[in-house]
Amino acid sequence: MSEKEKSRAKAEQAKGKLKETAGRAVGNESMTTEGRAEKAKGDARQAKEKMKDVFKR
Template identity: 80%
Template sequence: MAEKKKSRAKAEQAKGKAKEAAGRAVGNERLEAEGRTEQAKGDARQAKEKAKDVFRH
């Protein structure tokens, strides 16, 4: 289960980076901001899973 959540975090980060790059490429600030937000969500999810791992071991 934890691996599934970790991969979801990585996917969110990648999707966010892609959105941010696309927004920057076309000059769409809203899309760029959405991308940064998704990356932040992925970062937070990843940090949460890493913290769980520390307490499990």
């Protein structure tokens, strides 16, 4: 299940970055903010999975 969560985190990060970039390109501040939030959520999920890996050892 950990690998599934790691890939989910990467997908959230990529989706957030894409949305943030698109929002900046068209000048849509709310889209940019949503993208940053999604990216941060992916970053948090990835950090959680890394901590789980550390404690497995």
